[in-house]
Amino acid sequence: MHAIAIDQGRYRRRSWAPLRLAAPMTRPPAASDGFAEMIGRIAAHADRAAFAALFGHFAPRVKSYMLRLGAEPALAEELAQETLLTVWRKAAAFDRAKAAPSTWIFTIARNLRIDAARRARRGDPVEDPSDVPEAEPTPDAALAAAQSVGRIRVALLKLPAEQAEVVRLSYFSDKPHSEIAEELQLPLGTVKSRLRLAMGRLRELLGDLA
Amino acid sequence: MTTPTRHPSEDLILDFARGALERGRAAVIEAHLGACPACRAAVRFAEAVGGALLEELPPADLAPDALEGALARIETPPPSPGSALAAPDDWIRVPADVLDAARGNRRFSAPGVWVAAFTGTPRRGARSYLLGIDKGIAVPRHTHDGKELVCILKGAFEDRGEVYQAGDFIESDDRVEHEPRVTRDGECVCLVSVDNSLVPRSLMARLFQPFVGI
Numbered sequence: 001m002h003a004i005a006i007d008q009g010r011y012r013r014r015s016w017a018p019l020r021l022a023a024p025m026t027r028p029p030a031a032s033d034g035f036a037e038m039i040g041r042i043a044a045h046a047d048r049a050a051f052a053a054l055f056g057h058f059a060p061r062v063k064s065y066m067l068r069l070g071a072e073p074a075l076a077e078e079l080a081q082e083t084l085l086t087v088w089r090k091a092a093a094f095d096r097a098k099a100a101p102s103t104w105i106f107t108i109a110r111n112l113r114i115d116a117a118r119r120a121r122r123g124d125p126v127e128d129p130s131d132v133p134e135a136e137p138t139p140d141a142a143l144a145a146a147q148s149v150g151r152i153r154v155a156l157l158k159l160p161a162e163q164a165e166v167v168r169l170s171y172f173s174d175k176p177h178s179e180i181a182e183e184l185q186l187p188l189g190t191v192k193s194r195l196r197l198a199m200g201r202l203r204e205l206l207g208d209l210a
Numbered sequence: 211m212t213t214p215t216r217h218p219s220e221d222l223i224l225d226f227a228r229g230a231l232e233r234g235r236a237a238v239i240e241a242h243l244g245a246c247p248a249c250r251a252a253v254r255f256a257e258a259v260g261g262a263l264l265e266e267l268p269p270a271d272l273a274p275d276a277l278e279g280a281l282a283r284i285e286t287p288p289p290s291p292g293s294a295l296a297a298p299d300d301w302i303r304v305p306a307d308v309l310d311a312a313r314g315n316r317r318f319s320a321p322g323v324w325v326a327a328f329t330g331t332p333r334r335g336a337r338s339y340l341l342g343i344d345k346g347i348a349v350p351r352h353t354h355d356g357k358e359l360v361c362i363l364k365g366a367f368e369d370r371g372e373v374y375q376a377g378d379f380i381e382s383d384d385r386v387e388h389e390p391r392v393t394r395d396g397e398c399v400c401l402v403s404v405d406n407s408l409v410p411r412s413l414m415a416r417l418f419q420p421f422v423g424i
Contacts (some may be wrong), residue, residue: 005216048281051280051281051284052281056277057281058264059272059277059280060269060272061264061270062264063269063272064267064268066269067270068267069229076270077272077276079280080270081276081280084280084382085280085283088284098254099254099257099258099261101261102261102262102264102265103254103257103258103260104261105264106260106261107257110228110229110263113229113389114231114232114233114236115233118232118233131340135329148258148261148262149261149262149265150262152259152261153262153265153266156262156263156266159282167329168263170228170230171228171229171259171260172262172263173230174228174230175230176230177221192221195224196220198423199224199256204261204304206255
């Protein structure tokens with residue numbers, strides 16, 4: 001547990017403040033198609049150049065994600081590397097009809113972090129617990145996953161600021177919403193309703209996608 | 211197998227997608243997802259929001275040799291797939307690590323009852339376990355300290371006049387008293403995650419608890 005312990009207080013404010021300044025659209029949404037191609041090339045012929053390109057884009061973001069969630073820099077770096085190595089190993093399992101590359105990589109990073117917390121408690125070997133045997137892609141999955149991330153980013157920009165804030169805080173923290181509410185000095189009900197409104201609004205803005 | 215009719219709350223779906231649940235709790239949700247296309251779609255949406263947020267994070271500096279290090283590590287052969295065991299035919303799909311626990315940690319607890327620890331320490335604090343109960347057996351009336359999440363992996367049980375089937379997800383807290391009874395059709399297996407211990411409400415339950423260790 002100590003490995004991902006959060007530096008209380010000092011970490012709290014910094015965890016989200018810089019986010020609001022980050023320019024969200026640094027890369028055109030179409031890029032995710034390129035990333036899907038690269039994952040395909042890894043799966044098809046162990047393409048190291050494709051891996052390097054994916055690493056260059058995603059590893060620094062995954063590290064940033066881990067840092068925001070309170071990981072020590074060394075662990076954040078290790079988990080970022082492990083996330084991309086998992087992309088390499090599981091490239092053949094990536095299904096672009098189901099998820100955009102960044103969505104898939106987000107879930108890998110998320111699972112590795114949860115597993116790191118568990119291992120820190122038990123001293124177990126590395127293992128990605130995310131191998132849920134998946135059902136056939138159903139019509140729900142036929143969503144245009146490749147474009148979904150770009151569209152969600154545009155939709156996020158259209159959210160009222162206070163709703164976007166709780167969405168970001170919620171994804172970049174593993175704290176229960178009651179603690180997030182404390183940090184924002186808001187009633188829990190307000191945080192929850194903002195979050196629900198935001199997710200509902202995103203779904204609306206995305207229409208068929210959600 | 212029919213589609214489950216009892217689902218995790220919207221809050222839990224989001225907590226799962228954002229990574230706020232420890233493995234024991236997440237696995238109960240995952241087990242339900244394996245059986246429920248509607249919740250799978252909801253999770254995918256929430257995960258796509260996570261993907262979009264990941265994209266907009268400012269990149270952190272990596273060690274100068276980070277890529278080199280990663281490329282060196284892909285030379286080494288990937289670890290063996292481990293235990294990619296298939297779930298028994300009459301179970302819903304379950305995560306591999308849950309299946310491992312079911313096979314490796316299974317212990318007889320009381321006549322007609324077995325328990326297999328999955329996460330946490332038995333009898334104390336947050337933990338999860340598989341619980342298998344023979345047909346027709348009733349678990350004595352009890353409630354819980356804190357929240358309990360259950361997904362039925364196989365079979366069915368009745369509780370206060372309702373029938374709960376494989377794939378169903380049940381969330382209860384200390385306001386709910388149960389007295390579940392496994393239906394006559396066959397054994398029922400559940401994946402259970404609890405915050406705290408079970409609080410027996412009857413003498414029978416007090417006798418039952420030490421055996422089962424829940």
